[in-house]
Amino acid sequence: MEIFERARLDAYFTKIAAQFAPDEKAAGFLITHLLPERPSFVRAVAAMTALKAVLPKPKSIDSAARREVELTTVVDTLTRELFTDPDTALDYLESRAAGEATCLLDVGGYFAPSLETVHSRFTGRLAGVIEDTENGHRRYEDLDKLPCPVVSVARSPLKDPEDFLVGQSVVFSTEAVMRGRGDILHGRPALVIGFGKLGSSIAHLLHAKGVQVTVFDIDPVRRTQTLYQGPPRRCGPASVRRPSGALRGPRWCTGRQRRSCTARRRCRG
Numbered sequence: 001m002e003i004f005e006r007a008r009l010d011a012y013f014t015k016i017a018a019q020f021a022p023d024e025k026a027a028g029f030l031i032t033h034l035l036p037e038r039p040s041f042v043r044a045v046a047a048m049t050a051l052k053a054v055l056p057k058p059k060s061i062d063s064a065a066r067r068e069v070e071l072t073t074v075v076d077t078l079t080r081e082l083f084t085d086p087d088t089a090l091d092y093l094e095s096r097a098a099g100e101a102t103c104l105l106d107v108g109g110y111f112a113p114s115l116e117t118v119h120s121r122f123t124g125r126l127a128g129v130i131e132d133t134e135n136g137h138r139r140y141e142d143l144d145k146l147p148c149p150v151v152s153v154a155r156s157p158l159k160d161p162e163d164f165l166v167g168q169s170v171v172f173s174t175e176a177v178m179r180g181r182g183d184i185l186h187g188r189p190a191l192v193i194g195f196g197k198l199g200s201s202i203a204h205l206l207h208a209k210g211v212q213v214t215v216f217d218i219d220p221v222r223r224t225q226t227l228y229q230g231p232p233r234r235c236g237p238a239s240v241r242r243p244s245g246a247l248r249g250p251r252w253c254t255g256r257q258r259r260s261c262t263a264r265r266r267c268r269g
Helices: 003-019 038-048 063-070 080-084 086-097 112-121 134-141 157-180 197-208 220-229 237-241
Strands: 027-034 050-061 101-106 125-131 150-152 189-193 212-216 233-235 251-253
Touching: 003 038, 027 038, 027 063, 027 086, 038 050, 038 063, 050 063, 050 086, 080 086, 080 112, 086 112, 112 125, 112 134, 125 134, 134 150, 157 197, 189 197, 197 212, 197 220, 212 220
Parallel strands: 027 050, 027 101, 101 125, 125 150, 189 212, 189 251, 212 233
Antiparallel strands: none
8 A cells, every 4th residue: 555545544544433432442353354454444443442353354364464463463363163163262252351341343244153152151241243244244144133232334325335346356356367367358258146236236347348247146136126227137047057048257156145055056167
């Protein structure tokens, strides 16, 4: 990042942290994508909580950002297994914040499998969870009963611009990979599995690049939306299974479909 971009981010988060400073700080555990711009956000979280540890998502760690964060905050290794087993999750939280009021900042529903056990056995008080993503939102939604407050921003209108930009990034990265292999997107058939906020963004951006787009979604309402939202060709389960409908080209799997292999097994090629 350029110096002026970093300064602008720091100023923004400093203002937010000052404006919404809590009367008492709870212990915080932050799961996040540790990308180049993220240290500014981590500092803001540390200003608003007693930040005990940052747990970066394994596939999105910038080494320079990690080194910067490690100067002031503990950075632990994040795995699904760490919070899948309730006893392991409880031991970890007790080792960092025993007896303290604690809030969990999540990206992807990592804390969901052990939330009930942690809430009932933790020596401190589990104040709540903040979830950032749609997949994480669904993981908490699938729990029979929430033992503590879970605040999800996944469906906030403020995330719509982010979803559009993520769609742009996905298409850009895919095109870069294909060009590296001596291929191009233009004129190729492509299948987008899932027509939610991210999938629709990807589909329309691909169409704008001259790609022959087919959309699949397990939700018939979403498939109907493709009729009035633009050019991508829609398809249901039957049309995807037919050999004549096989697509030999890029495929993108988004949203709920990404959590299940069912849709992907139906896609040939």
